[in-house]
Amino acid sequence: MPETPLAVEKTVVRSWKTPIALTVFTVLYALLMLFAPRGGTTTFRLSTQADLIQLPDLQVPVGPTVWVCFVLLALLTLASAYFVRAGGRSPLWVVIVYIVVFVVGFLTWAASGATIPVPGLLAGSLALAVPLIYGALGGVIGERAGVVNIAIEGQLLAGAFTAAVISSLTKQPFLGLLAAMVAGVLVAAVLAAFAIKYLVDQVIVGVVLNVLVLGLTGFLFSQVLQPNAAVLNTPVRFDRIPIPLLSEIPVIGPLLFRQTIIVYIMYVAVALVYVGMFHTRWGLRLRAVGEHPQAADTVGIKVNSTRFWNVLLAGAIVGLGGTVFTIGNGIAFNKDMTAGAGFIALAAVIFGQWDPIKATLAALLFGFASNLQNTLSVIGSPVPSEFMLMLPYLVTIFVVAGVVGKSRAPAADGKPYIKG
Structure with missing residues (x-):
């Protein structure tokens, strides 16, 4: 009697934490834009006077930009859910692109009518990171x-x-x-x-x-x-x-x-x-x-x-x-x-x-969140100062609790070893 080969099924452990967290952030972003709409233009200054190569300032309309960012955030959230369903986890690049798009949209909204000094914002973030x-x-x-x-x-x-x-x-x-x-x-x-x-x-x-x-x-x-x-x-x-x-x-x-x-x-x-x-x-x-x-x-x-x-x-x-x-x-x-x-x-x-x-990369994100409160204060953002002081710690909590997805510490982490 011929042997019947045994089918070995590979169990895929799916963690939906990342898609759920991105969904929450996307909904919060949409609610902010709906209930606190802002118009005008935001200017992103890309060079300083000391730079040898001077790039022109980038001016973007607030309304269209924030809603384009919302569409991109929704698509990235769906992409995260797709990757989790197909392979069990969301790739790191999805989270990185999501954070970049979210920051661009939020800064465009928060700095309406003002100028964001991009080199100073990034330099301060690196210094804190x-x-x-x-x-x-x-x-x-x-x-x-x-x-x-x-x-x-x-x-x-x-x-x-x-x-x-x-x-x-x-x-x-x-x-x-x-x-x-x-x-x-x-x-x-x-x-x-x-x-x-x-x-x-x-x-x-x-x-x-x-x-x-x-x-x-x-x-x-x-x-x-x-x-x-x-x-x-x-x-x-x-x-x-x-x-x-x-x-x-x-x-x-x-x-x-x-x-x-x-x-x-x-x-x-x-x-x-x-x-x-x-x-x-x-x-x-x-x-x-x-x-x-x-x-x-x-x-x-x-x-x-x-x-x-x-x-x-x-x-x-x-x-x-x-x-x-x-x-x-x-x-x-x-x-x-x-x-x-x-x-x-x-x-x-x-x-x-x-x-x-x-x-x-995580440390750079936290450094950016810490420096963002300083930049928003300087440009006179409508975001309450109390919220800005909480910003780096809120980012820490949300990221570790939600965006990090399924993670496993080293198996013997924190466990003393007794020989024999």
Whole structure:
């Protein structure tokens, strides 16, 4: 009797979170345009006076533009639903294009009769996103290794403090940068010791470290830095280094290639973390101890040692990101000057699905949302100031809760490993 081949059905797990979230945002957009219509034209300024190549201002009619954007948003929502039905998930490009179209439509409506300085808006967004990107990279490395890094906020703050003090004393911003990395490593070492060696709950350790660093830097600021501000709290700023030819590209040239060394290091860090994590032996070991530590142990990988050193590496990266708040902008250190950036970076890790490139894009989105409130205030937007202050946090909540779709943390994330 001939054998009947067994049909193997592949179960497709569909997550409708993204289409549902996009539907909600599209409906809210339509309601805003219906109940608060605006006319006239909006001007998008694409160049500054310092640009070698001057682009003409772009003037768009408000009414037609916002409704064209609505149609595009509806089509992208339908496309997201189609991809989920066909393949189980919505592709990343749909979400990216949706966000761009939504922002264009909203800005056109909000800036009716005014001018949006696009280079300034983008430059400010990148400046606010840089520490978030460093924090997100550190978070991705730590969680891929199986350690939840709630202490990103504390590492950023420690980096900002030490960078300000050391650069003020030495007048050498590079020494401040190195000191900030050491400070981030020290905070990470405490986290790693308690979480990996002593098996203390990682979330609790992270929260305690944040409070500890906040209190310690606040005390030192009041008792030491303020009375000696001229010596200890006058950080030296990194100069901007324009890259020839690239810095003259319209719009993106000044944005990406007229930056300080901290931003250029960030470009390299994102590329190295991505390539290292997915295309090197180091990355394979890192992901192994975060996904299946028992299996990693059986092939000779020292799980806890690998976790410990990668948490320290993550701390160095996050500490470097803290320099943006002081020597990156030439600003004196102040109490709690990171203002929750570490928690936004942690949200970027989740939104980015523990991928360095996606986490970077998420951090850029949150940086844009933070800077948008400043731009809308300057141009006299009708959006209430209270709403604008909430904007970056609302974006964080909505994106992580809805747009992120189905995501899965590393299987051993937050779980201590006991050999044997």
